[in-house]
Amino acid sequence: MPLNDDELQTYAEAHTSPETDLLRRLNRETHVQVLAPRMLSGQLQGRLLSMISHMVRPARVLELGTFTGYSALCLAEGLQPGGELHTVEQNPEQEDRIRRYVAAAGLTARVHLHIGDAAAVVTALPGPAWDLVFIDADKINNAVYYELVLPRVRPGGFILIDNVLWSGKVLPSCLLKPSDKDAHAVRAFNDLVQQDSRVENVFLPLRDGLLLVRKR
Numbered sequence: 001m002p003l004n005d006d007e008l009q010t011y012a013e014a015h016t017s018p019e020t021d022l023l024r025r026l027n028r029e030t031h032v033q034v035l036a037p038r039m040l041s042g043q044l045q046g047r048l049l050s051m052i053s054h055m056v057r058p059a060r061v062l063e064l065g066t067f068t069g070y071s072a073l074c075l076a077e078g079l080q081p082g083g084e085l086h087t088v089e090q091n092p093e094q095e096d097r098i099r100r101y102v103a104a105a106g107l108t109a110r111v112h113l114h115i116g117d118a119a120a121v122v123t124a125l126p127g128p129a130w131d132l133v134f135i136d137a138d139k140i141n142n143a144v145y146y147e148l149v150l151p152r153v154r155p156g157g158f159i160l161i162d163n164v165l166w167s168g169k170v171l172p173s174c175l176l177k178p179s180d181k182d183a184h185a186v187r188a189f190n191d192l193v194q195q196d197s198r199v200e201n202v203f204l205p206l207r208d209g210l211l212l213v214r215k216r
């Protein structure tokens, strides 16, 4: 019997822990009030980010691309006592909403929001190595962020990269127009990681594709 993608997604969500009330509220508010709400990770990927964070028990998490703060709150769930998460968003229109939800989660002292360009902020951020990094900003710069961040990830630490399927456009059967620069960049980035002897990687075809990378 052929699998129906929508039915599969619904079944997976129905057998995954529900969002907290706060995350459900943020998810709903984002869908009602914000442009392009499908950028938000959502229940299934959000619970996976939380699960990974609980497995890693990070002291230092970095996120590039906060949007409305949904994935930041999920990644913060597994922080060690005293641990902190830094998240970077270039769109100042999101600042108030992010800060409001971080406060509602009781995380103001541990989640640090930086409004600015991801590459500039990461370059300027001091501090010890990252345990866990989530790259989810402008996809055309995935390789730039990866190369900036990898030297500052601790050996054995993790980088997660979102949207590596790019709606299936990375697949060899998909003929890309030369003008589809994002799709070409995501394809090239996936190939770069696959050939990178500094890391181990697993490509999860979950949602729009999540690439898990472990620094050797």
Ligand SMILES: C[S@@+](CC[C@H](N)C(=O)[O-])C[C@H]1O[C@@H](n2cnc3c(N)ncnc32)[C@H](O)[C@@H]1O
Residues within 6 Å of the ligand: 039, 040, 041, 042, 064, 065, 066, 067, 068, 069, 070, 071, 072, 088, 089, 090, 091, 116, 117, 118, 119, 136, 137, 138
């Ligand atoms: C896919 S959304 C992030 C979704 C969020 N991580 C989540 O899962 O709910 C990408 C975000 O990256 C931000 N962004 C794009 N380019 C950026 C840059 N150069 N520096 C920082 N943020 C950027 C966008 O404004 C957008 O809010």
